Amino acid sequence: QDKREFAAYGPINVDVAAPGEEIWTTTAGGNYEPVTGTSFATPQVAGLIGLLYSTVCEHLNNLLLNAPSEAAMVMKDVILAGVDPVPGLEYEILSGGRINAWNSYQELEQLCANCPEASNVTASNVDDNTTVIDWFIFGDVQTVDLQYRTPGTSWITLDNVEPPYF
Secondary structure (H helix, E strand, O other), X not given: OOOOOOOXXXXXXXXXXXXXXXXXXXXXXXXXXXXXXXXXXXXXXXXXXXXXXXXXXXXXXXXXXXXXXXXXXXXXXXXXXXOEEOOOOOOOOOOOEEOOHHHHHHHHHHHHHOOOOEEEEEEEOOOOOOOEEEEEEOOOOOOEEEEEOOOOOOXXXXXXXXXXXX
């Protein structure tokens, strides 16, 4: 159900929805009671991000170590791709839906499964218009689908690329 009596919305400022009404939580004295508010929706999104970061994925681990801001964008992408569409939200928030941990986890697993581990990645002849990228992948992989982007833009995919790529 679409309820926004107390929450922000807008396709530029809000990416996803999360449950924030009648959320059961602990209270003083060790009891439980339902509470409502955006402050109860935010931890659900943060918890989903933590769950996704705990996924066993060598590619994600390398990205976290070498390009943490790019890893954060991957997390955002899989969360947005995994939402449950909610009627009435399609034009009100960026994703048009509510977070779904299982769907987002499956999105990340698919990304990790399709991503062979490259080593000895090098970039040379870097200038404003050209970069040569070379890499080595163990196993029978001869070509890869290369994805790249400038921060803040959409991913560009090049299919069946062989190293070195110019």
